[in-house]
Amino acid sequence: MTGQTPEQRRAIAAMGRVLGPDTLAAVHRLYRADQDESAGAPRCAGADLAYGEHDRQRLDVYMSEAIQRDVSADARPVLLWVHGGGFVRGEKASPDHPFNAHVGHWAARIGLIGVVMNYRLLPEAAWPSGGDDVAAAVDWIVRHIADWGGDPTRIVVGGTSAGATHVATYLQNGTLLASLRGAILLSGLYGGVPVEPRDTAYLGVDVRIAPSGIAACGLPMFLACAEFDPVRFQDDTMALASAVRAQRGDWPPMAVVGGHNHFSLACHLGGADNSLADLLRPFLHETCLDPTGDIP
Template sequence: MQAADAIRAMSHELGPQVVEACRALYAADHAALAGCVPVLASDCVYGSHERQRLDLYRIAPADDVPVVLFVHGGGFRVGDKAGGANVARTMAQAGFLGAAMNYRLLPDARWPQGGEDVVAAVEWLRAHAAAHGGNPMRIVLIGTSAGAVHIATALKLRPDLPLAAVVLLSGLYGHTPLDARDEPYYGPDADYPHRMPREAVAQTTIPLFVACAQYDPPRFQAEFLGLMQDRLHEHGTMPAGVIAPGHNHYSLAMHIGGEDGRLTDAIVGFIRSL
């Protein structure tokens, strides 16, 4: 069965079994990337917690290239930078300095610590990227699901964060009600609207690329459309964006660097256009 057929059969479902099924679809692509793009520097320490680590990827000596940091998803509970290595490696293949980070998870982390970790990782890259061939003034963030949430939270915490661009894949920005599964991270329902980064993401002047998947759950599709509407209201135009056909909430990031190059090409083209 082709990947597109398998994803269509999964429909809008979420859960560990769907994650594993998607991983199996892209395991060969990820292995091929690992063979082409080895780790340049692993477990770089950007904070005191054991989860505050990031990896760097580059395929050739470079100088002054954009730095592209990937922030994985996982519902605030699970996930690892190794699972997002395909994105960082693909960015390295495109000629950038690729990076993938870990961040604190439940039960250790509560809002806004995921966003604080993104800020800390950016500050580390600003201090150290040049030593690895990256331009510390050309940092781009890519996040999926909870990773997109943490990037958006970082924009709320630090509107002045010096970023070249932000890519948000299937995130939550404040256009839908709190899901009970997320209450351990966000806290009580009454606090949720005040903690969401809706205004920060709508108002930022940092260039944005926003995507969701054809088979994303309705909540994530509503967040995508709400963000687009907010941006149109605030700026008179929508940001660059894609509704990725034939993909679901998990395959949206997992397939980057694989045979289906539509989203990869759009993101790389966006970064090169800056």
């Protein structure tokens, strides 16, 4: 594994902080070949498994070939991944956008069971539907993941952008289970800065998510944003980190990941660029530590 190449860094810097379909497509082009090469053989052991009644309430399960072959292997920790998409789009896996599936591949490669979920979208579903869907997916994992080689007592839930907001909503509103070990929040909106008009359709004008409410869950968190994120995502990440420090006395592990923007922060995970993976592994190690002291 290697870090970000100089060419990738220059290309990301040239894109600036602008969001939109053109930037997203440029990031996809930049990392697609790298991701396809790094993902290796497909590791999707179960596709489109229903965790609810809605057509969007589906998830995929990823595990290594070794775990698939050895049904007697020790149960593995679980990483649940929640994609972004501005509350209106996004897929757990598709030919045009494989990057969320690559998070499942990456989880499997480092010895975890990867679970990548879809959730309900606008205009049908507004806040707090995404958090409710995360709660339902966690409940499915607790009830069923042992059938897929997973340990229902060691679950970390993570998400990017809108997905991070959904995870944060779950942390604020959900009934946390003893099996949940930690949360990974990348460039989400947490109610710490004014909401832009584009986001009121989902979050509402009277925003009810708040950094203090998220921090109150008491769960270990890893927080990150990108060097070229729009400033509001950086400020909201710091607002949540400050709320965690105010309530717990210490800063949570966090990072501003250099050389990346809002989209590439998650899109490069699982590829040859290990900028984020190197930061996440110590957090996963600490929260999901095996009795043997390692992952895997």
